[in-house]
Amino acid sequence: MKRKSCAVLAVAFCAALPFAAPAQSYPVRPVHLIVPYAAGGATDAYARLYARKFTEAWGQPVIVDNRPGAGGNVGAAAVAKAAPDGYSVLLNTYGQAIAPALYRKLSYDPVKELQPVVMLTRGVSVLAVSSALPAANVRELVALARAQPGKINYASNGVGSGPHLSAELFKSLAGIDIVHIPYKGDAAMTPALMANEVQMAFMPAQAAFPLIKSGKIRAVGVSSATRSTYLPDVPSIAEGGVAGYDLSSWAALFATGGSPRDVVQKISADSIKMLGAPDVEKMLASWGLESAAMGVEAFEPRYRAEIDKFAKLVKDAGIPLVD
Secondary structure, three states, rough: OHHHHHHHHHHHHHHHHHHHHHHHHHHOOOOOEEEOOOOOOHHHHHHHHHHHHHHHHOOOEEEEEEEEOHHHHHHHHHOOOOOOOOOOOEEEEEEEHHHHHHHHOOOOOOOEEEEEEEEEEEEEEEEEEEEOOOOOOOHHHHHHHHHHOOOOOEEOOOOOOOOHHHHHHHHHHHHOOOEEEEOOOOOHHHHHHHHOOOOEEEOOOOOOOHHHHHHOEEEEEOOOOOOOOOOOOOOOOOOOOOOOOOOOEEEEEEEEEEOOHHHHHHHHHOOOOOOOOHHHHHHHHOOOOOOEEEHHHHHHHHHHHHHHHHHHHHHHHHHOEEE
16 A cells, blocks of 8 residues: 555656756756847847846856847747747837837737746936926926926927827826927937927936936936935926826846746746846946846736736827837
8 A cells, every 4th residue: 555655656746747847947958038129229238238147047048139120029029929938038128018009900919928027127217307497396397387388398219109108197197288399219309408499308317317417407307106216316206296107117028928837937036136146236227227126926917007007198198009
């Protein structure tokens, strides 16, 4: 009887091995880290840092694979349609949550075919105004806009971009009438703000730092719910009087939908360990970013909530959809 019980346990143990194997052995071959933007940009720089750290930790090459096109959708589709084994991983920004709202039709299902793995970093935007504008804080800016409806222009680096949606959320929550002036990228938007061709814009914190310090523009608020560690003297927009305002940028990893859960959890856990490394923390700080370290269990509902938030924002703002 005892011998029979042992045999049953042995069979049960062996039957369980295939289900435990993926996370124990992953990865056993090179992993492709898909970046849906061209080489040389900010997201590409993050990816190369993460790829180096993952290679060191896993003992397998992690290859950065740039797949630009269609606002990030070419790279996202490549991962969505890949084998669901964890060997194709997408590194994307919060543009991944904006895309379903902005594009009329995607070639992939952003919820079913992409598995959120881990939110890596978050960054705040600065609500900056021209130094010529008589508004020193959010309350004064809102009061000025209400007194002059349709007279204050705001810049963005393109229709449907993060700065555009950030300003539309501000417009909606503050109940003001401001006019959108889209530019072709930050290089054109920033000089326009400094020259008072436009009166306000949402800018990445790192890009805004030197211009704020030199007095070429004025920071009146930050986009996160609380103050940024990089601009501790600048109140959040919510703190400045626009209740409920919270829109932070982020970068995250996604796997192919249906990838083994234990592999997804391993990538998530190893990513969080990596974010705690001193050299990674130092590099992120130099880019004006903070570690988010949000694992898969928390990031899954957050990703779905972000998709819903941007869908409502795009619809309410009447932003035309991209074919």
